[in-house]
Amino acid sequence: xxxxxxxxxxxxxxxxxxxxxxxxxxxxxxxxxxxxxxxxxxxxxxxxxxxxxxxxxxxxxxxxxxxxxxxxxxxxxxxxxxxxxxxxxxxxxxxxxxxxxxxxxxxxxxxxxxxxxxxxxxxxxxxxxxxxxxxxxxxxxxxxxxxxxxxxxxxxxxxxxxxxxxxxxxxxxxxxxxxxxxxxxxxxxxxxxxxxxxxxxxxxxxxxxxxxxx
Numbered sequence: 001x002x003x004x005x006x007x008x009x010x011x012x013x014x015x016x017x018x019x020x021x022x023x024x025x026x027x028x029x030x031x032x033x034x035x036x037x038x039x040x041x042x043x044x045x046x047x048x049x050x051x052x053x054x055x056x057x058x059x060x061x062x063x064x065x066x067x068x069x070x071x072x073x074x075x076x077x078x079x080x081x082x083x084x085x086x087x088x089x090x091x092x093x094x095x096x097x098x099x100x101x102x103x104x105x106x107x108x109x110x111x112x113x114x115x116x117x118x119x120x121x122x123x124x125x126x127x128x129x130x131x132x133x134x135x136x137x138x139x140x141x142x143x144x145x146x147x148x149x150x151x152x153x154x155x156x157x158x159x160x161x162x163x164x165x166x167x168x169x170x171x172x173x174x175x176x177x178x179x180x181x182x183x184x185x186x187x188x189x190x191x192x193x194x195x196x197x198x199x200x201x202x203x204x205x206x207x208x209x210x211x212x213x214x
Contacts, residue, residue, distance in 0.1 A: 005061040005068065006052055008042040019087070028085050032062060032071060034092035040064075044088065056138045058101070062090055070095050070133065095133050100167065102126045103137055105158070105174060109145030113177030118149045124174040127155065128167040135163040144175055152176035 008030065011022070019029045022043055030042040042064060052060065053076070061068045075089040093099055104126045114120050127140060142158055156170035 003059055003061050003070070004052060004055060004057055005063050006044065006048060008044050008062055008064040010064055011041045011043045014041060023084070023086070028088055030088040030090060032069065032090045032092060035094070037092060042090075046085065049085065049088065058136050059093075059133045060090075072099065072101065072133070072136075093133050098130050098132055099136075100128060100130050101136065102128050104139040106139050106141045107144045107153075107175050108141060109143045111144050111147035111177050113147055113149035113151060116149050117180060118177040119180055120144075120147075120175060120177055122175045124155070124168075124172060127158070127174075129164050130167055131164045135161075137161060137164065142174070147175065147177050149177055149179065 011018075011029070022029050023046075026046050027043040028046050028049055030044050032040040032042060042062075058073050060071055060073065062071045070093050071090040072093055073088065074091040076085060077087040077089075078084065079086050105122075105124055107122055111118070111120055129137075129140075140158055140161070142153065144153055147153055153174045153176070154170060155166050155168050155172045155174060158166060158174065
């Protein structure tokens with residue numbers, strides 16, 4: 001498996017003002033941590049990182065200070081308004097040690113239960129796995145064409161991929177096909193459920209909500 005390389009630079013400034021200045025200059029603030037070593041603050045060229053993301057890889061060589069470290073892209077934080085990348089977290093790894101991470105679960109095919117008038121519910125959108133870094137999958141794909149009305153697909157029925165172990169309870173539901181009437185009934189129950197309402201103020205001396213202070 002080819003491991004892609006991403007160039008980075010060490011940074012010494014921190015705080016929201018410094019991070020904003022970096023983003024304005026076309027850089028992304030990042031951090032590398034893990035393996036009981038010191039955290040390293042980094043900056044990345046946004047164009048380089050966006051190009052890397054398009055490959056959907058998780059395992060990379062992070063190059064900085066004339067050295068390379070194997071790392072996982074652990075978290076990518078986006079700005080809520082612009083959807084631009086605000087910050088990236090990298091986790092150090094040993095290529096010979098198994099890692100735990102979440103990968104997306106993609107279902108495909110039209111279930112026979114849907115053809116019979118049911119509704120598909122895809123409950124588990126990602127699953128935690130254990131594997132060596134070199135065999136990290138982009139995603140887990142599962143064909144649900146044979147899923148009948150009133151039936152469920154469980155973690156134990158996900159495709160068995162060599163070198164990968166699924167960590168959730170094997171009976172965890174991934175997807176299911178329900179009768180439309182069941183879905184409507186569940187929605188009506190939620191609507192009918194009334195929250196607890198306080199009908200009177202506590203009198204002076206009674207226990208109640210503490211007075212708010214300015």
